[in-house]
Amino acid sequence: MHIIYVVNVIQSSEGTKLSMIKVMWFLKRAENLSLEEFRRWWLDHHAADIAADQAPYLKAYKIDIRIDDDSIFTGKPASESPWDGIAEQWFETIDDYEAVYGRSDRPTRADTLAHCSQFERLIVEEHNVLG
Numbered sequence: 001m002h003i004i005y006v007v008n009v010i011q012s013s014e015g016t017k018l019s020m021i022k023v024m025w026f027l028k029r030a031e032n033l034s035l036e037e038f039r040r041w042w043l044d045h046h047a048a049d050i051a052a053d054q055a056p057y058l059k060a061y062k063i064d065i066r067i068d069d070d071s072i073f074t075g076k077p078a079s080e081s082p083w084d085g086i087a088e089q090w091f092e093t094i095d096d097y098e099a100v101y102g103r104s105d106r107p108t109r110a111d112t113l114a115h116c117s118q119f120e121r122l123i124v125e126e127h128n129v130l131g
Contacts, residue, residue, distance in 0.1 A: 020059075021091040026083045026120045033115060038084055039065050041115050049108050054089075057096040062088040082118070 029038035042063060051061055065085040070076060091097040100106075112119070 021097045023089040025087040027085050027116045028082055028118045029084045030115050030117050035068060046111060053108050054100045057091055057099050058089055059092055060090040
């Protein structure tokens with residue numbers, strides 16, 4: 001299982017400073033779940049549990065779930081994406097992030113493992129190009 005971490009970085013005269021910790025989770029649903037079941041679990045149950053468990057440290061949380069059929073869109077790759085959804089989370093500081101992910105008692109972990117066959121992480125520097 002893998003998780004992707006994105007760290008927003010600002011370059012200043014004093015050097016590199018973290019402006020916000022952005023965590024991106026790429027999730028693959030468990031083999032026994034349809035895409036619709038996965039969608040309902042994540043949006044109707046898991047998201048609220050994450051928000052409650054990670055308060056007050058979690059500052060923003062967005063979820064993107066793949067559409068059922070993207071074959072009508074030009075540019076579809078030959079192979080299917082391994083991911084069914086992406087979550088984006090923002091924390092103001094590393095301490096806030098560690099207050100959530102540094103804990104051994106993470107009540108949402110078992111729920112995630114029961115509904116996902118894999119997930120991935122990566123620490124990157126975000127560059128806004130447009131918007």
